[in-house]
Amino acid sequence: MDDSIEHKNIPVWAFEAIEIKKPDPMWKDKGIQEREELYNILSAFGVKQVKHIGSTAIPNLPAKPIIDLMASIQSFELINKIVENLSLYDWHYVPPELDGQLWRRFFVKVKNDKRVAHLHLMQEGEERWEKQLKFRNKLRTNAQLVEEYATIKSQLAQEFNNDREGYTEAKTEFINKVLFN
Template sequence: MGVYSRLNRPIHVEEYDPGWPVLFEQEKAHLLALLGDRVSLLEHIGSTAVPGLAAKPVIDIAIGVWSLPQARLYIPLIESLEYVYEPTLELALPERFFFWKGTETVHTCHLHVAELNHPMLTRPIRFRDYLREHPQVAREYGELKKELAKRCGQDMDAYVAGKSAFIEGVMRTAQKA
């Protein structure tokens, strides 16, 4: 069983929806109203944050905190906004807390909480920014994701693994820029 097997559900990639940034802003407002200055960074990450990019219709949100151990105290607060804390992912990725919102089979938001300036936050932000600045690369990534969604069915580990070489290539290029 892989890292993401707990999140297995039908993988559906759709064309970009201009409503995704609006949904992010709504979630951001709720999270900031609840967490306030406990949060050092709150960013829209993932494919729904890149205009024109095909994506799973799930809003990914990065939250940067000063101390992850201290942030453990925020788990009940975040859960009060109907997020589900997924502690099983900490076994493989202890540098972050992961939450999802929605139902077991249809997630609407993913929340990634990590320490400020940790690669668990900085890498997806750098990747997002590169795709925003390079629409052709974003289109290629979208096509790859659509193909992987067809091929992987409900296997989230296979879907994530299938994207990794592309992501690493983009990150190497972005680092040189």
Template sequence: MSSESGESFGLGVRHKLVTLAEPNARWREAYALEETAIRKALGDLALDIQHFGSTSIPAIKAKPIIDIAVGVRRFDEGFCCIKSMEEIGYEYAGNDIVPDDHIFGRGIKGETRTHLVHIVEYGGAHWNRFILFRDRLRANPALAQAYEALKIGLADEYADNRAAYTEAKKVFIDKIVAATGD
């Protein structure tokens, strides 16, 4: 990222905790800086890079962590990205947490997280899910508000268990991704 810290963009959540923040116009700028750095680091390996997750949805509260999808030709190419991503400050969390998803984090190791990068197969199931969900919420403010309301309730319930919070959102996300006729 640039010389600015994640904190200057209103980013950062302590490890395993759930904290929601008011929407911040600077999140788009934080993403743009990361996209530039990742494109430079990965070159032609990155077919596309997209900002997704709640920080990419205008006007809703979000965990202040920038989620970034990097599409590669084949899932195994994600292994070729590890060294380059580490050189720009990302820690490789592995591909066993979520099958077919190479996860990289940035922040203060073991303490806070400001960015998560998911390197997945471009046009594959994860890629399509990330982009479709984001685009449907961006296109439908009422749907985005319903998602925000769900997140607020879940953040209260699972404030100290990010994994449970994420799992509890899955039914809503599945329903939106499976919907047709938008």
């Protein structure tokens, strides 16, 4: 199949190269802004909390300039209405069959064909919720871990420049080391 035809309906942002940027103090404010906006949109669907997670939530850590957020919901029963509602605010739904992560519902906020935020919508009680917070909090309090993670991320961004899944998977060993030590 002709490659141009194969990717015809796939958005540009789906194939963005991995680009690690220097830490930006504005990420914290952007995280607060996105978190508050999402809470205002999603509270009508029973979302009680939205958290800023990921590298942009950790001071002094280089990162992809994408604000990662997670929100918890009782069930995915209203996902179609949530998708419809979030689409009004530039959020694009990546269904589980494309995302490959059945434990979450994943959304990408896009501006000018670039990812600006990710939303990991999880059901209450999902074990990854606490792991995300634990990882973030450990790095927030340990400059040595931040330095080590920055080095790993930089190397992996070069190695997996056009392979987001490979990049994410390659970070797993470090993340597990932080979580379980």
